[in-house]
Amino acid sequence: MDVSLHSHLTQVLPIEDISQVGHARRTAQKLAEQAGFDEADCGRVALVTTELASNILKHAHSGELHVRVLPGDVCGDASAAVPGVEIIAIDRGKGFDVQNCMADGFSSRGTQGIGLGSILRQAQVFDVHSDARGSALLARFFPRKSVVKDLRMGITQQSLHDDPACGDVWEVAVKGQQVAIMMIDGLGHGPEAEEAGMAGARVFMQNPFADPGVLLEDLHFDMRGSRGGAVALALFDGASGKLRFIGIGNIGATLIGDDKTRGIPSHPGIVGLQYRKIPPMDYADCTGQLLIMFSDGLQSRWNLRDYPGLMYRHPAIIAAVLHRDYCRGRDDVTVLVMALETLDD
Template sequence: MTLSGSLTQVLAIEDSSQIGHARRTAQKLAEKHGLDATDAGRVALVATELASNILKHAARGEIHLRVLPRKNGAGIEMLAIDRAQGFDLQACLTDGFSTGGTQGIGLGAVSRQTEVFDVYADARGAVLLTRVYPREDKAADRRFGISQHSLHDDPACGDVWHLAYDGARISALVIDGLGHGEDAEKAARAGESAFAPIPFASPVQLLEEMHIAMTATRGGAAAVAQFDAARDGLTFAGIGNIGACLVTADKSRGLASHPGIVGVQFRKAQPFDYAQVNGQLLIMYSDGLQSRWNLQDYPGLVHRHPAVIAAVLHRDFCRGRDDVTVLVIALEATHG
């Protein structure tokens, strides 16, 4: 099972007229990717409630949409993101409670209509995650999260991410093509094309193959992380400034990359092995994200779904002057 990189679709929610747009956009996305009328209807309902909730307690915010490829078909991810003063989650989940003077049937209904529901809220704002899968799809949710945005909403993005799952193994790639725009995207996609057919080859071989594929481009930074639950270990190799770290509830350790530009010039990549990583978070990010964040500044966030963590980091630490990618993976055995 492989997941190829795609941009996060962002819908601004600032007035009531945008609720209908969010509902229609989410429903069309679900229908386009094969969800039946009932499941697409659930997507529409959830999008409506998320947008309404933003206006009720935050006045403004965003809905982030993403298609989640599955072994058979696809699911739809929707995140509601705001910068308000937070809210009482347990109270909001109780039918009949409202922060906005309405009936307050929203979040409780949302949690019952979705296969995945999670939220993080504090004084900096709230991020609420939902994932809707076809009701007949009984496969487990893959615990990863991705937030990817191009500079100035350019259709071309110089960042690329790619994920491959094989039972107890996960292989993750992040590439940041030099600069931004079409030439940066061309460089990053060339690297991805070399990675995709052989994602579980050694990281050194993968970087060498990407180097060859990216030679005719402007090049970029790249990092590969491979997790094997059976041996409880992770191997990491990076060239350039892709940030990466392993995070637990009480500590974070950075993963070392080497200087150079894939496709232009670098010394032979050196892989690093990390043991006893089962249950930890792997976070990889391009330099469109500031590096000064610390999950310990967000009590309890490390225990939330990886998609919530990725959205919080993007919301609070995006530099705003480059493409940005944040990939968060829960390191645990998966199947299929």
């Protein structure tokens, strides 16, 4: 799987009233049309969006839909990239029994009980987490005629006060067994912070699989004259299971495995202005673990193990739940969750 993913804001659609269900359906359907879906595939997206939004109102009274376009890779033909559509329903309701609700005919509210079973049949990728803090449901769609590999990565990126300019910038590149990740938090927020982040992103995209220490120096050179920002670079080699990481500033990073959690430190400084040169750090035996990276718009005092079973859910579910419960609400915020695993070519 060879693919490049570029920074873009997550659309957040509040669901607090029945009138917002139609708006959410039209928004998601328009995204599908823009992604090149045919009429039948757009209909699948519209149907599931309606189900998810309606379920929020029925069971949690209010919540949000997070929607975005995501790239895909057709198996056997890396030149024929197919975009998809991702929809995540997130709420703070009382939760539900996932196993029971997956069966057609089961309903906790006296309805026909066809919602979750219908979503499972319509979406190529489906996952759900529910506990006493609320629920999150993921549906990913690609054209039915395509056979697409799902990249087990989740990301949510939102700007302060829904500003069209976001000072958080991220990039992900996958080539063979390697995954390269960049996250930048431009100093402050707004257009000038975004300009600083994009200056670094342009350098990263030229050679994303370079050694992170060398790449950081290149970012520093090209970010001079801007506000500068915090930068984190990660390079995972699926063949060896090794992660190489370097971070300057307030980008948080954590490795989570079945039996342990490892915090990954960043160092003081501002890339583009001044920082002390340091070598990257290597982490062995990372295959099968989760890498979570986040800007300082997210609080750092969270523990994934406080959510029973969440660490085994799709990374997109994890990113959405962390954003729901730990967003500070006074800065741009980005949460990226990647399952580090051996990738098929």
